[in-house]
Amino acid sequence: MSGDAELSVQEEFAPNSTCFGCGPANTKGLKIRSFRIENGLYMEFNPEKHHQAFPGMVNGGILGALLDCHGNWTAALALMENEGSATPPCTVTASYSVSLRRPTPNDKVLKITSEIVELGTDRAKVKMILVCEGKICVTGEGLFVAVTEGHPAYHRWN
Numbered sequence: 001m002s003g004d005a006e007l008s009v010q011e012e013f014a015p016n017s018t019c020f021g022c023g024p025a026n027t028k029g030l031k032i033r034s035f036r037i038e039n040g041l042y043m044e045f046n047p048e049k050h051h052q053a054f055p056g057m058v059n060g061g062i063l064g065a066l067l068d069c070h071g072n073w074t075a076a077l078a079l080m081e082n083e084g085s086a087t088p089p090c091t092v093t094a095s096y097s098v099s100l101r102r103p104t105p106n107d108k109v110l111k112i113t114s115e116i117v118e119l120g121t122d123r124a125k126v127k128m129i130l131v132c133e134g135k136i137c138v139t140g141e142g143l144f145v146a147v148t149e150g151h152p153a154y155h156r157w158n
Contacts (some may be wrong), residue, residue, distance in 0.1 A: 122146040
């Protein structure tokens, strides 16, 4: 599902994005790669030593960034498909929350799934879950909104 040969949604729709979390063009970013699944997206992330909060555990801000960007893309694709469009609208985070349920190991693969909870014409509510070694480490929920021309984020993915 998330092989290197397959393009992620970020690589497909925003190859020049410089977003810290999801921008393929940001050489210092997290470069998350999300892939379509039924009613949402799936991704895997391999944290590096500099992502630690303390020895062996991932920083909570990094975990939040992973869920935020992954959830935002989930909303963008759902809105695109709902509109029957060929490209996703530019979406931004209106609000999101994360619950850090247990320390997240820094030397293991993190698996994040997301699903649409509620879909409107210009916004989507998304639920995200981060699992490591079969255990839920982080959960989150976000509201992501499509923006129009004049907003600073409009066409930021181009």
